[in-house]
Amino acid sequence: FAYVKIEVGIDDMFNFETFGNSMICLFQITTSAGWDGLLAPILNSEPPDCDPNKVHPGSSVKGDCGNPSVGIFFFVSYIIISFLVVVNMYIAVILENFSVATEESAEPLSEDDFEMFYEVWEKF
Numbered sequence: 001f002a003y004v005k006i007e008v009g010i011d012d013m014f015n016f017e018t019f020g021n022s023m024i025c026l027f028q029i030t031t032s033a034g035w036d037g038l039l040a041p042i043l044n045s046e047p048p049d050c051d052p053n054k055v056h057p058g059s060s061v062k063g064d065c066g067n068p069s070v071g072i073f074f075f076v077s078y079i080i081i082s083f084l085v086v087v088n089m090y091i092a093v094i095l096e097n098f099s100v101a102t103e104e105s106a107e108p109l110s111e112d113d114f115e116m117f118y119e120v121w122e123k124f
């Protein structure tokens with residue numbers, strides 16, 4: 001997707017031309033913030049939306065059209081995988097914090113608390 005025509009969702013910062021910009025785009029897709037804007041130019045596969053004969057200096061790739069089937073497959077699979085991972089991690093953090101909170105509430109005072117109380121009480 002590095003040579004897709006720059007349009008509404010793809011601009012100088014949000015594109016797939018470099019590794020860093022690709023990571024920014026993948027983060028945008030993971031947070032589901034405007035990922036449909038990134039998908040729209042990739043779905044353009046015919047003129048007048050793109051130029052299939054455009055030459056890119058330093059590359060053998062010809063044209064700035066997207067590939068709709070590859071684009072849809074990539075975006076859908078990435079969204080499903082990233083949402084499964086992110087949502088599961090989010091739920092795991094919530095459950096871990098909940099279990100720690102319930103353990104602390106089950107024993108409001110630990111053995112260390114009693115020892116500290118005795119040490120401080122001995123001073124007075």
